[in-house]
Amino acid sequence: MLTASQLAQFNEDGYVIVKQLFDEEEAELLKTAARQDPSIAGKAMEREDGEGGKSKITLWNDEDDGLLSMYSRCERMATSADQILGDEAYHWHSKMMQKEPFVGGAWIWHQDYGYWYNDTCLFPQLVSCFIAIDPSTKENGCLQVLKGSHHLGRIEHIRVGQQTGADPERCKEAEKHCPLEYVTMEPGDALWFHSNLLHRSDQNTSPNPRWALICCYNAKRNSPYGKSSHPRYTPMKRVPDTAIKETGLKWLGATTDFLK
Numbered sequence: 001m002l003t004a005s006q007l008a009q010f011n012e013d014g015y016v017i018v019k020q021l022f023d024e025e026e027a028e029l030l031k032t033a034a035r036q037d038p039s040i041a042g043k044a045m046e047r048e049d050g051e052g053g054k055s056k057i058t059l060w061n062d063e064d065d066g067l068l069s070m071y072s073r074c075e076r077m078a079t080s081a082d083q084i085l086g087d088e089a090y091h092w093h094s095k096m097m098q099k100e101p102f103v104g105g106a107w108i109w110h111q112d113y114g115y116w117y118n119d120t121c122l123f124p125q126l127v128s129c130f131i132a133i134d135p136s137t138k139e140n141g142c143l144q145v146l147k148g149s150h151h152l153g154r155i156e157h158i159r160v161g162q163q164t165g166a167d168p169e170r171c172k173e174a175e176k177h178c179p180l181e182y183v184t185m186e187p188g189d190a191l192w193f194h195s196n197l198l199h200r201s202d203q204n205t206s207p208n209p210r211w212a213l214i215c216c217y218n219a220k221r222n223s224p225y226g227k228s229s230h231p232r233y234t235p236m237k238r239v240p241d242t243a244i245k246e247t248g249l250k251w252l253g254a255t256t257d258f259l260k
């Protein structure tokens with residue numbers, strides 16, 4: 001549940017950080033599941049950044065009964081997503097971002113709605129929650145955001161080197177108006193960010209991993225009208241906040257719909 005002032009901050013800045021959304025035990029369980037659930041390593045896709053780095057991502061659309069799904073399904077996440085979207089939120093996808101020491105790749109400026117527009121969502125009424133698994137620092141490539149850039153609306157996304165990102169000329173201009181913030185976080189902290197917020201991250205040149213679980217939600221009324229690589233509105237199987245500790249070390253199931 002977000003407070004009125006957290007919601008106001010989200011609307012003004014395009015993001016809000018919730019410190020310790022998950023307590024120490026939940027953050028530790030998340031780290032163990034991320035590192036040990038065989039699906040995470042087994043279904044990881046490698047993404048070259050075109051600058052010599054590469055990141056691994058494991059991405060799934062559906063929810064199941066494994067521990068990692070409890071983070072996206074739990075009441076405190078689902079309710080916050082409802083509040084931000086002003087509608088019933090449903091699970092769009094979750095992804096495990098694995099930025100490994102020394103090799104973890106960079107991401108260029110982009111808006112998530114830059115891509116999700118092509119999934120035939122009419123409104124930018126989607127939101128992501130970045131949950132830090134490791135400390136997320138400048139050195140290991142924490143997320144960077146342009147504060148208030150969600151007010152720009154959707155920017156055209158084009159091929160830039162080996163990545164597709166927001167038009168670099170527009171981003172350069174946006175940087176003159178919207179302050180750049182390095183979002184440093186501790187394990188268990190969460191960052192909610194708008195689907196039109198410009199964000200990027202640097203390579204991880206440090207000896208420390210920078211992993212994060214990102215859970216993304218769409219609004220019920222914004223269900224894709226056409227072809228989409230993510231699901232149409234399906235009610236979330238919401239679980240109480242206690243489900244994380246109760247579930248314990250249970251891995252994602254064989255039926256999980258991982259994207260390739």
Ligand SMILES: O=C(O)CCC(=O)C(=O)O
Pocket residue numbers: 097107112141142143199200201212214
């Ligand atoms: O993990 C990162 O550093 C970037 C993540 C990101 O930009 C995204 O998932 O849209």
